[in-house]
Amino acid sequence: MVTGSIGGPDGVPDPVEPGLSLPADRMDAQRADLCVDQSADPAAGQQPGGDGSEPNVDAQPWRGLGFRIGARRLASELTQLRQLLPILPITPVPGAQPWLAGVANVRDEVLPVVDLELFLQVRRSMADDRRYLLRLRQDAGDVAILIDAQYGQCRFAHTRQIPLEAAVAASGEPLAAGRFTDFLDRAYRVGDQDWGVLRLDRLLRAAQWSMAALSLGSRASYS
DSSP: OOOOOOBBBTTBBBBOTOOOBHHHHHHHOOOOSSEEEETTOGGGGSOOTTTTTOOOOOOOOOOEHHHHHHTTTEOOGGGGGEEEOOOOOOOTTOOOTEEEEEEEETEEEEHHHHHHHHHHTTOOOOOOSEEEEEEEOOTTEEEEESSSEEEEEEEOOOOGGEEEEGGTTSSSBTTOTHHHHEEEEEEEEEEEEEEEOOOOOHHHHHHHHHHHHHHHHHHHGGG
């Protein structure tokens, strides 16, 4: 069993991107091999085709951090991810929106914590005690989202991409249900598992999100 951030197709962990901290001791039991497409070997795109064609140097696999929210397996690019933390105590803030779970103290810094399923108008699809906080970068101040499991760094071959409307969650419902439709960019299928690419840049630009995070952060400053 590979330990660390993720195991690649050759069993060697990929390096963790700068600025993203992954807790190696609390990986999800189902491990990262769920989202490592064995055909997405970076060297594969450089091999000559079976028909003698020139190697395709542009067919690099898509890479990102894999995680689960409820019944949805998702992945996001690493550029706006700052830190992945085991669940911390969350203090509710009176009068906040239902999807604003509260605030968490991370090394003396108060972060708003968002339940993304509720924010995207999808009711909690699974009960799960193993949760993490995924800290996101944003200009107005960092914010954290609740996730149920993390799979380390994923890579998907472009040949695994499927129409977004064809992707399904583990519960059998469409992956792009509710407001997830607005923030999912594409989908990949590896084996019998579908993965949606969650665009965090779109999420962080959402006016409702930004105003609520700012408001909650301000109200929590007493902490």
